[in-house]
Amino acid sequence: MRKPHLLPLSIHKIALLAAVLIAASLAASCAQLPLSSLIGLRNFDLETTDPARLRIAVRHPDWIRVPAEGAVMQIEQRSKASGALMMSERIVFRHSVAGEDLASLGAERRHGSVIRVFRIAPRDVDRMRAVQKAIRERSQDKTTGVEGRLSVAVTGCRLGAMPEGAVKVSTYLAASELDGFVPLTRDFDLRAAMIEAGAPHDDPIAPCPQTRERN
Template sequence: MLAACSHVPVSTMWALRNFDAASVDPALLRAAVRLPESFEPQKGGVTLKIGWWRDGDENAKHEMVFALRETTASEDVAPLAGERKSGTRIYAYRVDPADYAAIRARQKEFLEEKARDPGKTHGSFGVGADACRRGDFPEGPLLTTTYLRTQALGPYLTVLKNLDMREAATKEKPLDALVPPCEKFANKAQPLTAVNR
């Protein structure tokens, strides 16, 4: 899961100040990831993670993680056209309809819990992307950007902007393990041709 608060634009924080993970319609959620051209998302590797917790009860955080499903629908692809950059590819995703019921059940559970014990709650969300690479790593920064759309026909908001995978690598998980060769995976996602051309 790519996560680094310093890479979240202030405009996104402001736009999502009233975002409520407990009531958002999963059918409307869309996500996208922009990767270096030689990278590809692993199949099932792009995920949506939603969490919430109460003040003073951070250790009892509720979390849901769902593998997202690739989408090439024009209404999902077209809003990403302005995010094209040379040397990159963009992939768009939606929640798998098979997961709607599970998400809505968890949302209902949270709302019932909140009604029993009102108090200040906090939410979090993230778009994760496990990628593989074709060939050697290119020179320079390996920038990854993730996006989230929470409303029908709304804009995609930048969740993490230009996170350098070289900087994300650690001693425990070096770059080769963070972005392994694609040959290890039989199935890879396809880029959005309408966005990349």
């Protein structure tokens, strides 16, 4: 019997070039960033964006559970010349219950789905600012060629039996430079993505661990 565990839902990858150009692709799928989002993301700059206003939102079926600190941002920088890792930082995002974070996503609601918004955990805001400072300093150093990658992963598991058919998930980004939430992916099939990533065909999304009932 397969041991229940949380499976990572890889949401998107953003390549950070010299000018922090944005290009997004879904891991293990062929989902594409909407053209309108590419235009909207032109102003997004990881080096200067306000960490306190950075948000990630996920629309997923209501039978998937995402824990309160289920979203994590991984920031990496490597030397272009050698490929050596120069920076690797893990920033935790926490579920936001603020009404204003959901207000602009009203049009994205779908029957049978849940929208959850995540913001940088308060304990990680200052560390994010330190990471931004380090990125800026390396960008200003013309003698050191660096390339970076920003990835966001959201951890989830299923409640009850898994329905047949596609498991549609959408993702969004909000930042101080953006006008509300910008879609990163729309209705990509999580079932197909997990199978392609190596999960079992008959049960690609693991069940949530059972909690022991209290007397």
